Amino acid sequence: MKILKFGGSSVADGERIRAVTAIVAGSAREDRICVVLSAMKGVTDLLISAARLAEKASDGLKPALEEIRARHFDAVRSLFPPVDQASALTPLAVMCNELEEILHGVELIRECSARTMDLVMSFGERLSCRLAVSYMAAQGHAAELVDAREIILTDERFGSAGVDFAASYERIARKLETVPGIAVIPGFIGATKGGVTTTLGRNGSDYTASIIGAGAGASLIEIWTDVDGVLSADPRLVPEAFVIPSISSEEAMELSYFGARVIHPYTMIPAVEKAIPILIRNSLNPGAPGTLIAAAETIRKDGRHPITGIASIDGISLVNIEGGGMMGIPGFAARIFSALAREGINIIMISQASSEHTICLVFRAGEGERALATLNRELAPELASKRIDRFELMRGLVIVAVIGENMHGTPGIAGRLFSALGKAGINILVIAQGSSERNISFVIEEKNETRALRTIHAEFLSGRK
Ligand code: ADP
Numbered sequence: 001m002k003i004l005k006f007g008g009s010s011v012a013d014g015e016r017i018r019a020v021t022a023i024v025a026g027s028a029r030e031d032r033i034c035v036v037l038s039a040m041k042g043v044t045d046l047l048i049s050a051a052r053l054a055e056k057a058s059d060g061l062k063p064a065l066e067e068i069r070a071r072h073f074d075a076v077r078s079l080f081p082p083v084d085q086a087s088a089l090t091p092l093a094v095m096c097n098e099l100e101e102i103l104h105g106v107e108l109i110r111e112c113s114a115r116t117m118d119l120v121m122s123f124g125e126r127l128s129c130r131l132a133v134s135y136m137a138a139q140g141h142a143a144e145l146v147d148a149r150e151i152i153l154t155d156e157r158f159g160s161a162g163v164d165f166a167a168s169y170e171r172i173a174r175k176l177e178t179v180p181g182i183a184v185i186p187g188f189i190g191a192t193k194g195g196v197t198t199t200l201g202r203n204g205s206d207y208t209a210s211i212i213g214a215g216a217g218a219s220l221i222e223i224w225t226d227v228d229g230v231l232s233a234d235p236r237l238v239p240e241a242f243v244i245p246s247i248s249s250e251e252a253m254e255l256s257y258f259g260a261r262v263i264h265p266y267t268m269i270p271a272v273e274k275a276i277p278i279l280i281r282n283s284l285n286p287g288a289p290g291t292l293i294a295a296a297e298t299i300r301k302d303g304r305h306p307i308t309g310i311a312s313i314d315g316i317s318l319v320n321i322e323g324g325g326m327m328g329i330p331g332f333a334a335r336i337f338s339a340l341a342r343e344g345i346n347i348i349m350i351s352q353a354s355s356e357h358t359i360c361l362v363f364r365a366g367e368g369e370r371a372l373a374t375l376n377r378e379l380a381p382e383l384a385s386k387r388i389d390r391f392e393l394m395r396g397l398v399i400v401a402v403i404g405e406n407m408h409g410t411p412g413i414a415g416r417l418f419s420a421l422g423k424a425g426i427n428i429l430v431i432a433q434g435s436s437e438r439n440i441s442f443v444i445e446e447k448n449e450t451r452a453l454r455t456i457h458a459e460f461l462s463g464r465k
């Protein structure tokens with residue numbers, strides 16, 4: 001059994017769905033397969049903005065809904081001859097009407113909870129799958145829609161639900177046994193024990209594919225996207241970036257955690273657990289070999305550079321806590337972390353100077369202000385007694401991460417890295433290196449992002465096409 005997952009750009013319109021169907025048909029001739037689809041490109045964003053407009057009872061809601069309808073109806077018109085269009089349109093029209101009613105409810109109560117937002121977002125994947133199944137069936141392929149909410153069991157953390165792996169694996173295996181043809185499953189969504197719709201976090205369809213793969217005991221998980229594989233850097237920022245033929249699961253996880261959107265970071269977890277390789281492929285260029293993501297021991301490492309790839313996350317804020325009074329107080333860091341955890345604020349990077357004179361905490365956009373307010377409350381006594389001198393909030397920053405298995409045990413990488421950045425005149429605000437030595441990450445100002453990525457790429461990865 002092989003899993004084929006197609007992202008939003010691969011199912012963006014009728015023409016792309018036709019190309020996906022050809023890839024699916026080719027694979028189904030060779031192996032038993034199961035297909036996971038994202039929403040059409042941009043549709044999840046449209047659904048979110050429609051819900052926000054409904055909350056404000058804005059006149060913009062109607063056109064937003066019309067756009068969602070039109071995206072799907074236009075695809076039907078380009079895929080089906082006129083005589084067959086009505087039967088393909090009907091189930092989509094029913095779903096769009098249901099969406100409209102839900103959004104009307106939001107409009108009436110002027111509030112869209114995280115739970116309702118998950119239900120609204122779920123329409124993207126459900127619509128694209130319904131459409132694709134109709135087309136595949138019309139082309140004579142035995143495709144069958146399987147609702148992910150029957151097989152992926154999650155907790156109630158709406159917006160980013162946690163998966164109950166054991167229960168989900170059992171349901172997946174049981175369900176897929178009953179599907180003789182090609183199961184087509186919406187990515188990104190699941191349901192609670194009570195059957196309430198949840199989502200797995202933005203970009204989560206990759207994760208769905210991997211959960212399905214693990215549950216089905218698949219031999220391979222193929223993630224079909226719009227680039228030739230995992231590239232050494234984001235191709236939009238570094239034009240010289242090249243496809244990495246193979247990469248370890250840990251490297252892939254770190255690259256994606258630090259912003260390489262090509263694969264969702266959690267995707268590697270079920271795949272590693274069940275030792276299933278992942279292959280990233282391009283639906284716009286199906287002849288390209290792609291990138292293999294597998295256990296570090298099994299991938300080819302010869303001729304590799306110490307660095308495998310680079311990634312960055314923008315919209316970062318940083319809080320510096322300064323003061324001599326923190327010195328040697330046991331439990332001080334613990335208090336900071338618990339206070340932030342109570343507020344649900346996620347720290348993505350920490351650095352403490354060895355003098356213990358400053359602690360630096362790094363947050364995603366929007367959380368910096370909340371973190372500052374929380375720390376001001378929690379550490380009010382220390383501020384009053386001057387054990388802490390001040391807090392400083394800096395916005396408009398990025399984290400850059402340099403990743404590679406081969407950095408481990410190769411001396412001098414950090415020296416080379418920071419002197420190249422120094423020569424380029426880029427000021428480094430914070431540095432962190434994981435003890436795995438697989439990752440060096442640092443914070444710089446947003447305006448330096450592209451220059452930093454290009455400088456590092458030229459220093460470590462040039463001439464490796
Ligand atoms: P999909 O809709 O198929 O899930 P995404 O848009 O989520 O696709 O991810 C693919 C995009 O990720 C690419 O088009 C590329 O612009 C971006 N990207 C960022 N970093 C990398 C990287 N290191 N390698 C490949 N693609 C990357």
Ligand code: ASP
Pocket residue numbers: 007008038039044045124187188201202203204205206
């Ligand atoms: N449609 C969802 C999103 O846009 C999930 C995905 O595409 O992977 O985030």
Ligand code: MG
Pocket residue numbers: 007203206261262263264
């Ligand atoms: Mg994606």
